[in-house]
Amino acid sequence: MPNPTHIQGVSIASLADEFGTPLYIYDGEKITAQVKTLQAAFAAVPLKIKYATKALSNINILKVIRKAGAGVDAVSIEEVRLCMMAGYTPSEIMYTPSGVSFDEIQEAVGMGIMINLDSLPLMEQFGQTYGGSIPACIRINPHIMAGGNIKISTGHSESKFGISIEQLPLILEAVAKYKLQIVGLHIHTGSDILDAEVFLRGGNVLFEAAMQFSNLKFLDFGGGFKVAYKPNDVSTDVIEVGRKVGEAFQEFCKKYGRQLELWLEPGKFLVSEAGYLLVKANVVKQSPTAAFVGVDTGLNHLIRPMMYDAYHSLYNLSNPEGKKVKYNVVGYICETDTIASHRELDEVKIGDLLVIKNAGAYGYSMASNYNSRLRPPEVLIWDGKPQLIRKREDFEDLIRNQQILEF
Numbered sequence: 001m002p003n004p005t006h007i008q009g010v011s012i013a014s015l016a017d018e019f020g021t022p023l024y025i026y027d028g029e030k031i032t033a034q035v036k037t038l039q040a041a042f043a044a045v046p047l048k049i050k051y052a053t054k055a056l057s058n059i060n061i062l063k064v065i066r067k068a069g070a071g072v073d074a075v076s077i078e079e080v081r082l083c084m085m086a087g088y089t090p091s092e093i094m095y096t097p098s099g100v101s102f103d104e105i106q107e108a109v110g111m112g113i114m115i116n117l118d119s120l121p122l123m124e125q126f127g128q129t130y131g132g133s134i135p136a137c138i139r140i141n142p143h144i145m146a147g148g149n150i151k152i153s154t155g156h157s158e159s160k161f162g163i164s165i166e167q168l169p170l171i172l173e174a175v176a177k178y179k180l181q182i183v184g185l186h187i188h189t190g191s192d193i194l195d196a197e198v199f200l201r202g203g204n205v206l207f208e209a210a211m212q213f214s215n216l217k218f219l220d221f222g223g224g225f226k227v228a229y230k231p232n233d234v235s236t237d238v239i240e241v242g243r244k245v246g247e248a249f250q251e252f253c254k255k256y257g258r259q260l261e262l263w264l265e266p267g268k269f270l271v272s273e274a275g276y277l278l279v280k281a282n283v284v285k286q287s288p289t290a291a292f293v294g295v296d297t298g299l300n301h302l303i304r305p306m307m308y309d310a311y312h313s314l315y316n317l318s319n320p321e322g323k324k325v326k327y328n329v330v331g332y333i334c335e336t337d338t339i340a341s342h343r344e345l346d347e348v349k350i351g352d353l354l355v356i357k358n359a360g361a362y363g364y365s366m367a368s369n370y371n372s373r374l375r376p377p378e379v380l381i382w383d384g385k386p387q388l389i390r391k392r393e394d395f396e397d398l399i400r401n402q403q404i405l406e407f
Ligand code: LLP
Pocket: 052, 055, 073, 096, 152, 154, 188, 190, 191, 192, 222, 223, 224, 225, 265, 266, 267, 268, 269, 304, 308, 361, 362
């Protein structure tokens, strides 16, 4: 895809004038289109999309996703509350905790939210408290190594997530002991998964385990579709996944004797490419070994390059036809803070606007105040109009909760 200068007809440069930089920009149309693509890919099965809230949790984004016809997966009670504020009904929210306190589980149950039980002790406690009165899901660890890198692989045998498939007899024991009402089984093997085969392998683990449960309503395949980060990069062929997994799922349902729902929990697929981080060049400097562009953002706003060695495409919006120069694009945080290494860009001058792509997923949601920097505003382009959906932080926000002692 060519580097956009406009989103839904709105000039990106004009957004810098109106809202300043750094600035997170989201294309609401693109998010809606991604939901529709996934719905079409899985049209042959009763599909429920449960957007992984953690990818980008601004309430307005959650509203866009609900409008497109998807539900949500939340991983904290705070995310559950954000989803409720966005208008989701409890039945549209799944809570997939990872080792949280039982108080939080009780709070979610009290709100009428389904819990995805992720450990045997939690199953015990849940059974002791509720018996079979509350329908629940079980998160299985299928022992599948998948995903772009080890930090984002969650379904392998050494991962903290879920209950090992090898412990299925213990799961069944707990279910029988407390007469638990298990209505769903869940897996999530990782993020940046390219191959349909991985989803099929996960499916086979689910299908086999599912035969031991008589009251299932859905099987949840988790998220993890890979999106394109680099120019000419490959992304998961969701049409192929939909066809292959859909067929296998329908086969299974026949064997199971009942039509179940197929759930998916995409994060990146729905929002990654819809997001842009618009930044400004503060510094351009040449060292004996490299040319550096220093921008007015850093790992405090977009941690993916430093945390996962993630590649984010970026381009010079201000000088689109400039001569090509190789740069290290670096953030302003006072530690090694590389956004892009040895990257060819149209020549950059101080004050030029650069656009960092794929900033929708795990961008703002992982942002911090490190170096006591303020978080940027967020703008949603909706119906061809830019709307501020989160203000830029100010110094007051930074000190709001500090108690200043008198010495
Ligand atoms: N479901 C569950 C239970 C998850 O833990 C996750 C992501 C998803 C769904 C959505 O996965 P996605 O479709 O976005 O790949 N911060 C990392 C990604 C961590 C993902 C954690 N779990 C990154 O920026 O690459």
